[in-house]
Amino acid sequence: MAAKIYRQLVEVRPQAGVWWLGLGLSEDGSGNRSAAAASYGKALGCGDLKPALASYARGRLTVLQR
Numbered sequence: 001m002a003a004k005i006y007r008q009l010v011e012v013r014p015q016a017g018v019w020w021l022g023l024g025l026s027e028d029g030s031g032n033r034s035a036a037a038a039s040y041g042k043a044l045g046c047g048d049l050k051p052a053l054a055s056y057a058r059g060r061l062t063v064l065q066r
Contacts, residue, residue, distance in 0.1 A: 002026040010042075017046030021057055028060060037064040 006023035013019060024039030040061040043049060049057065 003030065015046055015048075017043045017049040018053070020046060021049065021053055024057065024060065028064070033064050037061055040064070 003023060003026035006019055006026055009019040010016070010023060020039050020043035024036045024043060027039055028036035037060075040057045043057050044054060044061070
């Protein structure tokens with residue numbers, strides 16, 4: 001359910017890293033590793049995440065890409 005909402009949010013505002021992070025968290029929690037990694041990457045690519053959130057996204061991306 002949350003992933004569906006975050007997908008709608010990133011369609012409206014694809015430059016918002018925090019929404020991509022939320023989508024990544026939702027997908028990660030559902031076990032969808034490849035989609036989560038892609039979303040974390042997009043979140044980082046936006047360049048607007050606060051340092052702690054960017055650090056979290058980088059960490060999860062590293063784990064998921066193993």
